[in-house]
Amino acid sequence: MKGKKWLSLALAGMLAVSALAGCGSSSSSTGSADTASTSTGSADYDLYIFNNKGENADAMAAAAEAFGKEKGVKVKAFSLGSGVNSDDTLRTEMNSKNKPAIFSCMNAETLVEWTEGGFAMDLSKATNEEFKQLVADIPESFNLTDGTANYGIPYNVEGYGYIVDKEMLAALFGEDQVDAFLEAFKTATYDEFEQMVLTLQSYIKEGTAGSVTLSGQEFALAAEKTGKAATLEGVFSVAGSEKWTYGDHFVNIAVDAIFPDSKAAGEATLEQLQAGKGAFEAYAKALDLKTANATTPRGPELINATTNGYDPSVATFANSKAIFLKQGNWAYENIKKANADIVDTLTFLPIKMPFTQDDIKVEGLTVEHMLESIPVFVPNYYCINDKVSDEEKELAEEFLVWLNTTEAGQKFVVEEMSFIPYNADPATTSAGYSLGDSIISYMAADKTLTNAYAGAPKGWATDNFGLQMMENYVNTAEWPETAYSDIADYAISSWAEMAGLE
Template structure:
């Protein structure tokens, strides 16, 4: 119902678009807003200025300051006036964007999350096929986007320029590993973990849990190599759980965690978007493996699984950040976008963070996507989180100026410097063997890219919002609020995952 409503809303905007332009050929100040604090605060909206050459609607709040700096530099260099609007980090920009696309002065550049959201903007007539671009530098930029990273519904037509690439996995502080297993063993431990089996991973989690609770435990065995625990010291003595878990956040159980299993079913997000009911049902065993992984994660957190874990005061994103940054947990399942939060909570942690792969207990016989067990368990997902799109309804002069800006941002040394150093993003077109992200988690992602140890983000092809608001909500309300899970929990979760996806997709 939500999807149909949004389609009607955007298609209805086509009529308004015929009567309205995107902006003005004259210029104005950039407009940059951040979300107000507090749940009751009104959502900021763009100002009504029309004195600009083109208008950018940026959907990634984390880069607001860096994007404003880039816009200001470009404007000074080219004599172009740009209106920029950005909501604060964590705010849902979609409702404001829909309003803007229905307004008299629509954005020229706007944000699209993935192929599922693209469909709505295609139906509304807003998304320009980048093959229709007129700026030669921009056309070269669009042509250089790898096929695996294009924003598409048919597998070939590209409608977006990637913002960046991001990655996620289990984040660990190497200083904590040194405290647990000895500084001289940290590199060997990490190497052994990367190639360890799922069974060794689970045994490692149990051993760490014993150590935290009892002060001693049997050695950890990874890839057949044994690692002894050291006596508790000032760092390891602060541990309260193996994982920092944001138990009150639905995305903890949906989104990136379920993606590991979805990657084992579908080669790409487009394949997931075009799934049949039969293909979904064939993945039942892999979805059971996902449920098992969710069980391991939530049963070994800094807060015991049960009602307290899903309370916002104890299981929020902020509490997860604080618990990990302040050495209450060994691992946290997160992405490089969370880096600034950890450094804000503990400035000493920034240089010693690295990613480890999320292990899935699937066998080669169970995996359907063409990946192998070894590929899944030694890799991290690296993906495009957002795309820049050009508004097809704007006039040619305005689109040309917008195209020139994006070409400058991603093809010139000055533009790329803003992307890397002021927005803290990894340019999607960077050579991982030649560049540094300038911070530990970004460089960790680049190292996996350089080694070819990456998997995709196939869950982006699931029905929009399903992973978080349907699956995540279901796990939170029926399982994570209970200390013990029944014997048939994994199978029941897999059943619900399949049936709810089928219902959301109309299969």
């Protein structure tokens, strides 16, 4: 299967929202401040937008105001604070007299509530010709679908992998070797990656100079640790107290080897899960390697929230105490807050797992593609409420066309929201910041994976499987010989049980 096919297979996934700001809400309309409406009074707006991504609350309010002024209409935009669950507030709004015409939906799993309630509009019912074209141009697997219709316009695309600071690589291998190292890493085998990790950990802990080999190329470590290398405490910074560290994005790499997208994962059979045991064992081996070579020894301290929670793990990396941090571009602002001097030299590298071709069950997918790629996916969608007036539906369609196709709208998306547009041309688009541009480079090279784990049973990745990993494996220094097989068996049996397959 061609790489371009894999870019189009990147499907919606639910993304853990980083806590970039305090809780609260933001709501505005052209000309006045406003709040979420639970009254039965008449609406004082022409278009109501309910936005569930608090990080872009101010930008959404500004975009709504700009659209309103341009079109001569009054637009109300409501957002809850960053990191706040908006589900209950949205449900209240949907049951009020003055319902939002545009609302947010994360993925196919959360879509069910809004299709069953008759709220989410089948976008094929649209009347605006430009909007119809906008919908038609969305890559098929970027669609928010129940299997029969498309219900959403993507907010943007996001991605994740191992974040690394190029200045750290310069301190380790020499400035003239950085670009060669990055390219060699991308195509390196898992065995080469594993040996590199062990060599680097020995260098950090014992000062043992040596060299690493990636894609057959040798890179010599500096004889002495100087500059940023002198502050290193481990190869990986791990948010050990966060269950999603072991579930969600890390296990998604294994799930991607079994299912082509989240829809297929959501329709998994017991036979398919059992056939994926090799992929889950590869996950376990990679998790063992990462947690055994972190800045904090594996055990109770590694899962302590004070020392190894979300923010501490970001700070550990930002302050040059670790070489790699598994995170996404959404962590950019947190890294910047911890150390603004580091952000311009950040880039993504692929998460490596020891897959064999037999482990991969997706037709056309190869070990090489998985080793060289990062997941890129849609984290959120705009839906149109089928229960508002035809006039407001038409305005909703017009707003989404304006936001996603006009120069004014795209300026808000890229510059104010710091989004990578889902319809961006990788050859000509710049995100304007290091991690965003790194994702675009993978898109341009057709080196992307999907977010298939989003199709797993609700709560499986984090609250079930992730918790199992944290409490029974990362909490202990030594793993039993059967650990890899046991972890794979648990992944399969817990998924099957939660999906009602056993």
